[in-house]
Amino acid sequence: MNHIVSLKWLLARLYESDLVIVDCRFQMGKGQENAGREAYEASHIPGAVYLDLEKDLSAPVDADGHGGRHPLPDAAQLTGTFSRVGIGNTSRVVAYDDQGGAMASRLWWLLKYLGHDQVFVLDQGFAAWRDAGFPVNAEQQVRIPAPFLAEVRHSMLAEVDDVRELLGTDQATLIDSREPARYRGEVEPLDKAAGHIPGAINRFWKDALDERGGWRDENAQAARFAGLAQDAPLIVYCGSGVTATPNVLALQEAGYTNVRLYAGSWSDWISYEENPIAVGDEENPKDE
Template identity: 75%
Template structure:
């Protein structure tokens, strides 16, 4: 099922009572800028959830730069902003869909089906002359009950156990230069997990800024085995989530997120690091 909705789709349903719109704008290195942008102007009725305060746990020794939030705490946050198990959720950002996709993945992980990412994002919404305001929505709490989908997640030790076995396809969603170990602006070590191939998450969008359709996503991953377990990671588990979406829409049946990602992997002394490019494993 397609997880993307268009600007016009949301405009037509803007005031439907079972929809909660979530503003997920966030800039790495400028942690307050997303909330400030939301308070200045947002899609009418939208609530704001912060990547680091709401959609991540505090940083510890392991778990990466954006550890998954505590489930009970996240469930409470979702309930507080009016998201129930029956709510249709539409998430947007201005970062190409990466932050909105983090919320999409978290809700799917908690067993919530009706969650979508808004195509193109907030700037495109504004440029289309669709309504915006700075009003703060009066929050009416709802009751959200999580049914955790543990099969969507993979931990570091399982990734390590699969290295060199040929049992899984490991996809690194970061920029090619970071994947190859040529540069590393955020983490203390450069390179990638051995055996990983590189598919930059943002290549899931076309030149027009819209997400590619299912056939176009399938073309990105042509040659990979759709039935083999596919593990996706990035720097901290955020920009990997658009690739999880894209792979599922392309027909891959077993896609899991390594949420700690590269920043978690290198927090364990002795984990192997590879540099340069690697060949994609052959599909069926």
């Protein structure tokens, strides 16, 4: 796998000088905002730094709701954050969480978006590392800031206007990464309206993982998206732009080359009253 590293791979390189390990644990939900940091402070992979989904990897929510529940940070601000924790242009970065790779994939995508390719997600996450008997501690090392020069890859991002223009056309396929009941509009625990963007197909992001919580290989990922040509334009979204990123990673593992993230996702889409909403199942994707 190109973007996933194993527990043993990281163990063998744990103290290499160019490696930056980032703990991305974060619990969604009211009252859980500090749970990830508290877990990090209690125990983490040696040398790991902590980056918080909402404080470090997202911008503040806009008062009018536009941009979604986890808006993208300003590129300059994000570059400063990475530099502060020791991530430079020559760093190798390994991100982990305990949420199936969702938060780690958010960091993976953000670094890719800023032009940094040497970034990976740790297979299975922290609990598997700890349960394997690999080293953990509670020490918080002081990191020396590293120079980080961003080269923003705008082609990785889709905005609300891009999605609007594609509605009713065959110019791109929208992939909704949320659980099926949310996609169909049967339940909506987080956002003000239920349903999905018209024309979107549903590929639940957790299906990228196997029964042990590890990432499926490239062949299994490709099977999840069967029927879509590998060079087909794809736009992936979820509720707020976080759990879509594991699907972006899975698509890249499977060889798809034209994948964009709608970062604002469903929470941004429904912030515009004029945007249409669909419920129920959509047709299967076209055959190649």
